[in-house]
Amino acid sequence: MARPSPLEVYALLDKSNCKDCGYDTCMAFATDTLERKVKPKDCTHLMQDPKQAKNREKLINLLTPPQKPVTIGIGDKAVTIGGEEILMRHQLTFYNQTALFIEIADDDTDLEDFIKYLSELKIERIGDVLTLDGIALRNVSGDKDQFKLAAKKITEISKLPVMLCSFNAENLITAAEEIKENKPLLYAVTKDTWEEIGKFAIQNNLPVVITSSNLDELMSLSATLQKFGVKEIVLDPGTYFGPGNLSITYDRIMQLRTGAIDKEDKNACWPVMGVPAAYWSQVKIGDDKELWEHQYQEVIMGAIMESVDTNLLVLHTGKKKEEIWALLVLMTLRQSVFSDPRIYPAVDPGIYRVGEPGDMAPIFVTSNYRMTKIPVEQDLQGANLNCWLLVVDSEGIGIESAVAGGQFNAGSIAEAAKEFGVFDKVKHRILVIPGMAARLSGALEDEADAFVVVGPRDSSGIPKFMDIQWKPEEFMKEYESWSKD
Ligand code: SF4
Numbered sequence: 001m002a003r004p005s006p007l008e009v010y011a012l013l014d015k016s017n018c019k020d021c022g023y024d025t026c027m028a029f030a031t032d033t034l035e036r037k038v039k040p041k042d043c044t045h046l047m048q049d050p051k052q053a054k055n056r057e058k059l060i061n062l063l064t065p066p067q068k069p070v071t072i073g074i075g076d077k078a079v080t081i082g083g084e085e086i087l088m089r090h091q092l093t094f095y096n097q098t099a100l101f102i103e104i105a106d107d108d109t110d111l112e113d114f115i116k117y118l119s120e121l122k123i124e125r126i127g128d129v130l131t132l133d134g135i136a137l138r139n140v141s142g143d144k145d146q147f148k149l150a151a152k153k154i155t156e157i158s159k160l161p162v163m164l165c166s167f168n169a170e171n172l173i174t175a176a177e178e179i180k181e182n183k184p185l186l187y188a189v190t191k192d193t194w195e196e197i198g199k200f201a202i203q204n205n206l207p208v209v210i211t212s213s214n215l216d217e218l219m220s221l222s223a224t225l226q227k228f229g230v231k232e233i234v235l236d237p238g239t240y241f242g243p244g245n246l247s248i249t250y251d252r253i254m255q256l257r258t259g260a261i262d263k264e265d266k267n268a269c270w271p272v273m274g275v276p277a278a279y280w281s282q283v284k285i286g287d288d289k290e291l292w293e294h295q296y297q298e299v300i301m302g303a304i305m306e307s308v309d310t311n312l313l314v315l316h317t318g319k320k321k322e323e324i325w326a327l328l329v330l331m332t333l334r335q336s337v338f339s340d341p342r343i344y345p346a347v348d349p350g351i352y353r354v355g356e357p358g359d360m361a362p363i364f365v366t367s368n369y370r371m372t373k374i375p376v377e378q379d380l381q382g383a384n385l386n387c388w389l390l391v392v393d394s395e396g397i398g399i400e401s402a403v404a405g406g407q408f409n410a411g412s413i414a415e416a417a418k419e420f421g422v423f424d425k426v427k428h429r430i431l432v433i434p435g436m437a438a439r440l441s442g443a444l445e446d447e448a449d450a451f452v453v454v455g456p457r458d459s460s461g462i463p464k465f466m467d468i469q470w471k472p473e474e475f476m477k478e479y480e481s482w483s484k485d
Helices: 006-011 025-033 044-048 052-061 111-120 146-155 169-182 194-204 213-229 245-261 278-283 291-307 321-337 370-382 401-403 410-419 435-448 459-468 473-485
Strands: 069-072 079-082 097-103 123-125 127-128 134-138 162-165 187-189 208-211 232-237 312-315 352-353 363-367 386-390 430-433 451-452
Touching: 006 025, 006 052, 025 052, 044 052, 079 370, 097 111, 097 321, 111 146, 123 321, 123 386, 127 321, 134 146, 146 162, 146 410, 162 169, 169 187, 169 194, 187 194, 187 232, 194 213, 208 213, 213 232, 245 459, 278 291, 278 312, 291 312, 291 321, 312 321, 312 451, 352 370, 352 435, 363 370, 363 401, 370 386, 370 459, 386 410, 410 430, 410 451, 430 435, 430 473, 435 451, 451 473
Parallel strands: 097 134, 097 312, 134 162, 162 187, 187 208, 208 232, 363 386, 363 430, 430 451
Antiparallel strands: 069 079, 123 127, 352 386
């Protein structure tokens, strides 16, 4: 499907440039609607003028992505899945990352502890805070009252969105009735339960999952539910382990995504989910393997699914503290897959304080590539150093490439040292440059009028460098002896 152009959006706007939306022109507003920074509802004319109702409708249709978005939960923790325009990240960008839901059982004795742990889980990595997206509550007890109580418990303790999982329609509806204000996702509609669950979903404006390993049946149920009036659907084509089943699982996900995005199939136009947690019900867990070997299989399936933009995953492994490794894998991979390839990963150049640097504190120099600056800063903080970090504009390129390409050079470092007044902050003229930029040291001494020390190639070596090599008084004596010459 071709992306609409700003002109096509502009043609449907009021064109008065009234500035009510905060933009100077309707054209600027049109451009940002395509970047999803604003929505048609943000144009007051479009929303309030009855004569513009037709254009509003046309604009909403024009801007609706081929794979529709679905929102689960409420408030600031609500998660939107799907809503993508492309199959491959490099074609534009993915807008909504894979949502990670961890399953817990309604008869779990540690239910409260799990809910608290999952809700509070935070991993900080390269400047981002990574969190989980929801809890999938399974009706393992088979009892509708227990299921209802457990659902209520989650919403009392946590703000995380909830997915209610039961193939018993009565149990599912009973629990959903209890927490319907929290907009849970209902798992799942089958050919036997579509009418009962569909009716409840329509009445309460709730999203539903349709599950079937038969794609024709899945599409037929999607058509039926949409005709019935269900507004938000998630498709589950099944997750299968065992020889040959990985490719079948992958193929079904890709068929649905291709159907939605490339073929504009109105029945496939919904987010797709996977259930790596299904491993534990499909594979016989014997004594021949360690527990982690089984968990590893689940995580591999999750990683494959994430890498093809499966919109929601349900995981079994990860609800216990000792299983954090599994979440680290999936959350960090997700962070990479869903970063926007159009945005250069750069940070602002400048002088950054670490700890409480004194007069003779070292000044470390680095580039403004985000994946360099943040890990270096974290290594300095982790080592409890008191120092300065001079971040030089290398056009967002990492040190090794920027030295080779000339973006990180003696002139640019000297200029940054002057611009940010680094030598006014200390009583020395010493710069510590990364080992990968060693060849710049001679030229930099001249350009910056400084004593240049070559630090380690990797910032994890800085603590050792400080113990063994950092001798500022000696460096300054040497610098002063040159200055006299
Ligand atoms: S509120 Fe609407 S009409 Fe006014 S400038 Fe913005 S887009 Fe144009």
